[in-house]
Amino acid sequence: MSYLSFDSLVVSDREIVDMLESQRQRVSNAKMLAYLRQRGIICSNSDSRETLVEYIASLSIDWHLIEDILSLAQSTENQQKVTAQTIKISDKGALDKTLKELAEIYNHKGFVINETQNSFDIDYSNEIIEKNNTRLIQRKSKDEKINIKVSGDEVTILNTVGEGTEPVMQRLIHELEKNTKSTIETRIIDFSSIYDSEIINDFFLNLIDLDDKYIRDDVIRIKFNNFNSNKVKEIDFEDDLEILNELTIDENIDNDDQISILKPKPQNNLGDIRSALLSGSSLLTSDFFKKFADQGYFISLIRWKVREKNQPFRTYEFSASFDQSDLRKSFIFEANKYYKYDKSTGSAQKTHQKWKGNEKNQMELKLHKIALSLYDQTILKSASGG
Secondary structure, three states, X not given: OEEEOOOOOOOOHHHHHHHHHHOOOOOOHHHHHHHHHOOOOOOOOOOOHHHHHHHHHOOOOOHHHHHHHHHHHOEOOOOOOEEEEEEEOOOHHHHHHHHHHHHHHOHHHOOEEEEEOOEEEEEEEEEEEOOOOOHHHOEEEEEEEEEEEEEXXXXXXXXXXXXXXXXHHHHHHHHHHHHHOOOOOOEOOOOOOOOOHHHHHHHHHHHOOOOOOEEEEEEEEEEEEOOOOOOOXXXXXXXXXXXXXXXXXXXXXXXXXXXXXXXXXXXXXXXXXXXXXXXXXXXXXOHHHHHHHHOOOEEEEEEEEEEEOOOOOOEEEEEEEEOOOOOOOOEEEEEEEEEOEEOOOOEEXXXXXXXXXXXXXXXXXXXXXXXXXXXXXXXXHHHHOO
């Protein structure tokens, strides 16, 4: 979860307008209507967004007003991607000592450790400055998490991915090496040395099946990348659209080229495209999927659903990707959400449920275990030339 904060003494109504206009997805008209009603200002549901924004900007500005406005744009969803590493240590006391030392080192970050049987849950916060945002919401405080699962001498560490998390993880391993008086080898999923798209694609396509307790339901998003995506030219699209397999263009992808329902000009081939994001249903059987896979593109992101074979027949949605597609060094993933089973329809409910307790963490630990095993098999197969 992230929180917006502000440390200036001067805020203009123009900055309030800019913030509200830049946060259209998070600050809906309904939110603004409720915000105004709480302050005794009754507006019509038919009032335009511009009208509501102007009403809010015209309020007398004080510190409490600014805090309330910032709360409108804060993210309340606990959706955070994680990455993982597995290490081996024989001395659990060294781990206890290391975590206590980190709590002192990062006391300013609110470093809190909750220990349960064979597990440590760590929470802390990072201050982030996002210069691309409007001035009012450039400063953000983001909750970060580390989960440490101990099983004999094997320790699995899951941590959220974000600005400022890597130094904390590096410090954790560094202090642990000092306290164990040994070099700690980390097992991670790292495809940076693999330049065979078939190997990477097989890894992802095997991963989405999880294990024999689940049935793959659907793949709803795939991103393909070219190994030389920094070197090739950008694609030039025609204005006309071609609908294939219910694919839809994704408007939220940044920086990279998009191929979904857009058709390239005849003189261009797939080799001209740096990356492509496919969204929709039945992606694995689409013509685009086959063309990109056949021409040497590798999967850099995949989002999919699986159903439980047995009760309570829940449907889970996962995502897995590379943090930086060109490097393929950091493998990140998330248990996004789940859906309860609807007996009346015999399928998943339309509204997803919120994770309870450590459900999300447990599903991500399971996904990491499956992914790491597949990765080991993949590397062995690659090394043997199989």
